[in-house]
Amino acid sequence: MIMTKTKDINKVINLSDSQYYLNRELSWLEFNRRVLHEALDRRTPLLEKLKFSAIFSSNLDEFFMVRVALLKEQVNAQLSQRSPDGRTPQQQLEAIAQQLRPMVQEQHRHFQQVLCPELASHGIHILNYTDITLEERNYLKQQFQQKIFPVLTPLAVDPSHPFPLMANLSLNLAVLVQAPNSTEEKFARVKVPNILPRFISLPQKSPTDNNKPNHWRGVPIEQAIAHNLEALFPGMIIKEYHLFRLTRDADLEFAEQEADDLLLAIQQELRKRHFGGSVVRLEIQPSMPSSVRQMLMAEMELSDFDVYEIEGLLNLKDLMSFMALPLPELKDPPFSAVIPPRLRHFHQPSKIANPDDEEKSIFSVIEQKDLLVHHPYESFSASVEEFIAQAARDPDVLAIKMTLYRTSGDSEIVHSLIAAAESGKQVAVLVELKARFDEENNITWAQKLEKSGIHVVYGLVGLKTHTKTALVVRKQGENIRRYVHIGTGNYNSKTAKLYTDLGLLSCREELGADLTDLFNYLTGYSCQSSYRKLLVSPVNMRDRMIALIKREIEHCKNGNKAHIIAKMNSLVDPQIIATLYEASSAGVEIDLIVRGICCLRPQVPQVSENIRVISIVGRFLEHSRIFHFHNNGKNEVFIGSADWMPRNLDRRVEAVTPVEEPELVQNLQNILQILLQDNRQAWELQSDGSYIQRHPDKNETERSAQALLMQMTHQS
Known part of the structure; x- marks a missing residue:
């Protein structure tokens, strides 16, 4: 508890009092409101508005999978521990719903009433099935039969078919069918396959529509499925169908202390993520009848509190796909990162860096004085990736050590590390398997690195290794010199173009010694309790x-x-x-x-x-x-x-x-x-x-x- 005296010497304030703290979950919702504002802001280019709306939805998915799921677990466990702002878990859930529901309504209302007409005015038509011509419906039916129908699996629910287990974040159709000679309605579920594109493009009606170019016309895939359900239920009468989407608790839970093999333990938990966690949110359309809604809620053990009614298109994060349209006039002006001035001389085509040429080496640049790089304004590939690439090629480099928290799918850094190991260098990499929602990707890279002869460590029990550090040990004459990179962002070339991050490249002896101690702590046994420079x-x-x-x-x-x-x-x-x-x-x-x-x-x-x-x-x-x-x-x-x-x-x-x-x-x-x-x-x-x-x-x-x-x- 921290106390402070005010200007009134007779008054002492308890700075730990709950009234002085904002709620973590509600503050995060305020952040996501700011993200949504970029989609609403008239100054934002049109396709960028779609992007921000998609990010808002994607952020909410993770919020429910992790934060809301945690609060619901605490409520179910009857835990009453209060947050620093004084709220119980139940009070936090209630405050989240009160703050979030109007935001979601605003997002969808804006998409339907503002963004869709704006898109149409620029030749981008996200249509409903009822809006398309007979010719287009026939085309859609043909596409359905050839590309969609073979992927679908209708699942009946009756005494011989239990309610199906549904994947996290899955989009589904609840279908009510009836046999011709019966009055009994039967329920079936059809999953909208996420391995197919969410939006199906239609042939252009003409080069122009109302004297305006048509850049894209199409419908959501679920509408193509919904209007061809007779192919899935031949001979049955399709009474009605309703779209719904569910979100599960997706935070991994495993006993690290008891795991003999951390890699195996995480692989086993990942299999549970898609189906194993309890459902924490059900998104439906208002047209869903009460009987279907109540049945879904009962099967998923949900209350009305967990149900979100969505007017219009569900899962707006799929709007991100429209960023691929070749319409630069509807996006932010293009930007290319520049090569840091001190590194430009060895990036010139006529002066390809040669590790034998000290004047062109990145190590010689760092030796002159420390180098600070600022991404995405300055090139990640020309600085950080080049640092690791030159270290891999340089015959004087003896060892490379790195931490990898999240890395990109086709990482130049990973390729450089593999090349370094294959050339006989000592390479040690800590791959954090517990990086949330990147576990599968990191397992893949960890196994690939191990196969190439790299010493791979999976992290420390009870701790996530989130640090962004690299250490290069280089022989220079009779001496050994250590070069370091310490950054704020992941070694990920894709996010380096989208996230603002900083990195320090240095050969200061104290930083090299500190990183050596840190890596020994990460890969071996150490009770290191002090560092020279590093926090x-x-x-x-x-x-x-x-x-x-x-x-x-x-x-x-x-x-x-x-x-x-x-x-x-x-x-x-x-x-x-x-x-x-x-x-x-x-x-x-x-x-x-x-x-x-x-x-x-x-x-x-x-x-x-x-x-x-x-x-x-x-x-x-x-x-x-x-x-x-x-x-x-x-x-x-x-x-x-x-x-x-x-x-x-x-x-x-x-x-x-x-x-x-x-x-x-x-x-x-x-x-x-x-x-x-x-x-x-x-x-x-x-x-x-x-x-x-x-x-x-x-x-x-x-x-x-x-x-x-x-x-x-x-x-x-």
Whole structure:
């Protein structure tokens, strides 16, 4: 418990009081509301609006599979432990439903009433079956018979056919049929196959429609199935059909301490994910009759509380497929990452990097001074991938060690690691099998790496390894030198084009020694309790972060300027929040850039009136973590993999590094200032937990931080 004195010396405030904390789940919903706003914002290009609506739906799927599922488990277990804001699990579920239902209704109403007409005006027609011509219906029937019908499996429900087990996130048709000589209605379920495209394109009626080009015309696949059900139930009368979708608890549960083989344990749990978890949400259309609704609820053990009525198209995350349309005028302007200036000389076609040529080697660049790379503005492939690729080719490199949390399906880094091992180098990789929803992908890569002779570690029992680190050991003459990459983002070339992340490339001896100790901790047995430079979870990061905040408090008490700027994905940890409140109460100025969840309540008199919180939601996902402490003019800046959440500080292996090169410190300060001055995609958190989007004043220029950083990078 942290207490602080106010200006009224007779009043002491308990900074751990629940009134000073926002609810984690409701704060996440507010983040997803900001995502939805991008789909509603008239300034967003049309296909980008579809993308953001799809992301909103995809985010909700994961929210239900993990967070809502956890709360329901707690309710079923009759747990009454309250969240830091004082709510029981049941109260949180009720608050989620109250806040979420209007958001979902708004999303679908906007799609039907605004986006669909806008799409049609640009020649993109997402049609209902009733809107198409007889000729098009015949074409659709032919497509159904040739490509869809062979995949379908109707499942009857009667005394000899039990209610079918349905996959997580599956889209289904509830079909009521009747035999010609009977009055009894029978129920059957038809799964909409997710291995086929969700939308079926129709032949173009003509080169133009109403003098406007037709870029795409089509219908959802479930409508093609629904209007051809007689092929699935020959001789039966199709009475009615209704679409529904279900979401299951998909968080893996296994006893790590008791698992003899972590890989095998996770593989076994993955088989359960699609069918094994309890249903936590049922999405239906309002037209579904009460009898069918009640039957589904009974079979899935749901209440009305778990049912969401959706007007129109279900599962809007499939709208993402329209981003593949070749219509650049309806998307964000194209952007290509630039090669960092200090690396351009060996990326010129006439100067292909040769590991024997020290002047062209990335190692020689890092030796001159540390290199900071900022993605997606600066190229991931030309910096991080090139670092690993040159290490794999370089005959003087003796060893490469890396952590892989999430990597892309066709990873150049993985190929480089395999090539390095095949050339005789020592290669050790920690592949985190417990990276949620990437377990299968990571198992595949772990097995491929092992087959190539790489030492693969699957992570630590009880901890996720979330750190983004690479260590290269290189022989230079008679000496050994260690080169490091410490980043904020995953070694994933796909997300490196969509997420903002930072990475430090360095050969500082203390960082090399720290990473050596860290990898020994990850691959062997170690009780390492201190590091030279790195802040490492769960070893010293929590204590170091709190000490850095308290140092600003001391500077302020001594009459000096004190300022903290921190950028992260989420701020949840109660101890960190209470320490920030203590700093604010002492007069420390605090600016927080928190993309997603923020449980800190800003602008509360005598508690957080010196704390300002913004969130930026834009073209790129803000993923970088930067921690800046004024330190009485001796600025200290850190970057790394950790948010200020209990899981990052206590239950994950994380690494945060200081950035010490004065020029790079200044670069990070500039980035933070650009983000803080955003008046296009920045939202200000209010003390009640709501957010207000900034807009430029009449005489003020619009400043999008991401647009400005793109522009500045291309001018460098």
